[in-house]
Amino acid sequence: MRCHVIELRLFGGLDLRSSDGRELESILTQPKRIALLAFLAAATPYRLHRRDTLLGLFWPELDQDHARAALRQALHGLRQGLGTDVLTSRGDEEVGVGEQRLWCDVRAFQHELEASDWSGALELYRGSLLEGFFLSDSPEFERWLEDERARLRNRACQAAWTLAQRSKAEGDFARAAHWARRTAALVPGDEETLRRLVTLLDDLGDRVGAVQVYEEFAKRVAVEFEVEPAAETKALIALVRSRAAASPSALSRAPAAQPPSAVSTEPAARRFTLRGKRWVVATIGVALLAGVMAIRHQQANARLSHASVGIVAFENRSGDTLDAYLGDALTEDLTRSLSAAHVLRVFRVRQARPDLDYILTGSVRHAKDTLDVTAQLERNGSGEIVWATRLALRSQGTITVPRALTREILDALGARAATRTERTALPPDPVAYDLFLRGRYEASRRTTPSLGRAVALFSESIHKDSTYAPGWAGLARALHQANRWGFPVRGVPSDSLLNREIIASDRALQLDSTSVDAWLTRALVSEDVDPTGRAPALQALRRALAIDSLNAEAWDQLAMALEETGRRDAAGAAWQRAVALDPGRLNALAFLAIHYWWWRAYDTAAIWADSAVATDPLYGLGRIVAGQVALARGRHDEAESQLDAARRLPTGPGSAGLSGFVSLAVAAGDTIAARRLVAQAEARADPAAPDNHSVVNIAAAYAALGEVGRALAWLERYRPVRDLHFQLHLRLDPPLDPLRNQPRFRALLVDKR
Template sequence: MVEFRILGALNLLGVDGHALTSVLAQPKRVALLAYLAAATPRRLHRRDSLIALFWPELDQEHARAALRQALHGLRHALGDGVLVSRGDEDIGLDPERIRCDVVEFERAADAGRLADALDLYRGDLLEGFFIRGAPAFEQWLEDERVRLKAVALRNATLLAERGGLAESLQWGRRALRIAPLDEPTLRRLMQTLDRLGDRAGALEAYEAFAKRLAAELEAEPAPETRALSDAVRARAATLSSAVTELSPLETPAELPEASGVPRPHRRWLGFAAAVFSLAVVVAGVRLRARPPTLLNAQRVLVVPFANRTGDSTLDPLGNLAADWITYGLGLTGVLEIADPGAMVLGGRTGSALRPGQAGHEAADVRALSLASSSGLAVWGSMYRRDHRIEFDAQITDEASGKILHPLEPVLGDPREPRPAIR
């Protein structure tokens, strides 16, 4: 079957899979074939209507001769039976012998196969294509470009609205590639990135859009788009300030008493802030660099710490450590926190798992992450260090199973370690 691709890069392949360069080198023949393939309603076309579209400057006799010559060239290149006729006046294509991506695209969209349709939409109809002396054809081409782009944009928008956050991001980006100057599409993408905590990504999308708008239309974003950008920027600044104030690099003496949080609590909030700041960065990178998975890149699982001190009376500290990290992450209002206690694996609840007791801590964390659809996991162990207890934590990218980053340890007094984590 002959393949005719006119969405995005132009190509025409014969039944042997080779490009039909004799047609591709003739813009008027490409335009005629594209019209016969894609014009709606899809039917045979009168010779007089084709003449008016493509040879308006010629008289009837010369225009008909030009059409006959073009059709002869197409028949010779495409092979027998691709061009069909009815009587002397009607011309069309046999859909059983030539496949056009526009037809396939619309068929998939009409059937609700939105992702399949978008796979076929590789760009504007006859992108960058132009022929001289055929204003009626140029008008038809422009109208069809607008119509088909609207169908593609609607498909991408529907997929973004129907999916989870990862799918919403994927299809939101695709929608903006389809319509790079469409402000509602930009705002939907910015809102998705904001919900995912990738405020830097949302602001990058806004700045790139503003530059395109200025360069192509000498305009600036609408007030509602600027307001959304300002709101995202304000939230990013507030979050950055909160993380800085809770930084574990501060010593206890530097932490303000007026915060209303006891000094030991602030130390653990600082530890949680370090976890949070790294988790946001990691999640943002994963969302930009990876295809969507079944794991939610913005959901964090915090697992009770394994007790490696040799003192079983300190077992409750593992849960308390996880509780305070969870509390600190929850203060941000950005990351979604999974509840390990709500999951049951092999007859055990997640909160009953003690990573490390059986030597399978990574496997246990992985199982909990899959059960909770968590893309990131925070877990660790408690050790004795001289006269103190050391809490070591790490963040795991559960999509790859890799440890992303160890965190600075937090130390507590073994004689009364509970205040360090309460």
């Protein structure tokens, strides 16, 4: 019973009615007041909220006195429209709503879930939280709203899927299909949910329905993202279609038998010779055997489509520092080869994790002219050795190892590649391949000396074999890194870096237009050619995803391009997709943390930053992001610990954590140390042509010191000012907040493209 209670409905729109059913227009026509009421009623945990919290959510642009006055006015308006007993308070600093006088569908939804009344909860969930509602001047409220929308949608999905499984177990197949379709409708872009729906419909015998929902999904992602469904989704629907073709209903449509021909009345069996009989029997036998093997491979592939294997870096037992690249190179190429088979979910891991099904370990040893490779696949948890091998090769046989191991692993699991793996142009000269591996290893270290060595090694590889596309792509990427970070490259004038980058990228695509790496490199190069636009980069990234929609690196790059062009939700979804495909992908983990840090969702940012640090404690960007997020949350001790850890790494923090270090020094009252840090960063930057990260970080450091003029002067040095990545930092970096009301700062901002 809800007699004499005001009703507030937030799912699928907005509705507020008095106890007699009248719409309370006086509040509904005031967006800030209704948003405040919605937050007080729906924010979890359900409790009183401090006024300081509400000021930051709804009036961040006002000073303390004016913000408090605005809050008092809003609360007064709510009390006038709702009645004096709907809002509750404790002292002068805390305010909330009385559940006995105001009923809210969001709270009721939560109560139904806690009572395991899944259908009751779904009756209340009529759409996204505050669907279509937006407060442009309250970014903190918008971030809270986005997070709550996602959380409540996920809870609704879980409820619907629970009902689908329960109905299936009870034999009510119609209800099972209904609730499964409801689950998919709640998250129309989630491919994992689509596969669950297709599998359930297939299990229920509704193969037409399964194919129909797949085709609708395929059309939608083609229009919205210009990509195709993932390979495992295609494999699943192919299996469904094959069963539908072989089902009794399909067989019943076969044409009726024709009457025997009048030409010959001799029994059919007598018209075959013994040799003919043997040929027919043998042909039928081979066809049946091929069919059985194909079905077994399909069944194995379907069984393994959700299985995961973690590849631990191969141990290098060579004993020579010059061979340090071998273990990393073999691990990288085997990961790529096994992933390209689209059978298993493949991750690079530092050690075994409980969420993985299989663990692959191995070693490599180079001695004189021989290469000794060992590998074994272990069922995680049980310790059972599923497969093991040892390869003894000539030292120039490295190139054959990843594909050979991939074939053996799939054979051991009874599977085969679900799709054609990406074509790789193999160099006829193994020395060129070895030089390429060395170059890739050096480029991954991202220091000035190692990047110079990478460029030299890639160039030498190309000189040895000019038809090797990965060598050209590797060279283009190394030159891009030097260009982006302002690293000098011996023998390459800085003003010719971009031209050489373009030539190398073009050559890679001319040699192999089906290479994902070549298209990903083209996207990076196009950003250097025109930093003010992303259309060519987005086109190249979509070409890469059309070749391999399960490539985590492609989704990672796509996310940044989307963020730079102002597509916040799509960027977050793309980074989430990258992490779903590769949970150990450090760059995506770190940038998901940065994504939420940019949008001031600091608690969510902390989760992703912690995940990046836990995945690899030696990953500098992860440490820096964790420190910046901790600082934003007011946790100075934690911030100091993370930033100090970044400082102790071999690569150092560079300028990335500068504002964090300066803020900590200022908070400790040590402005001398803070200014010393800024001076050191200024000395490292090129004052005539600084890179955008140096400019932004030095400006943020001066903002932390309260020196607004110097901060703005550094920002004004960067060219081109319309560089989308520079604009991204200007729009979103929290350390630049003290500058946002300055006319000189606003003059730097341009429209997003």
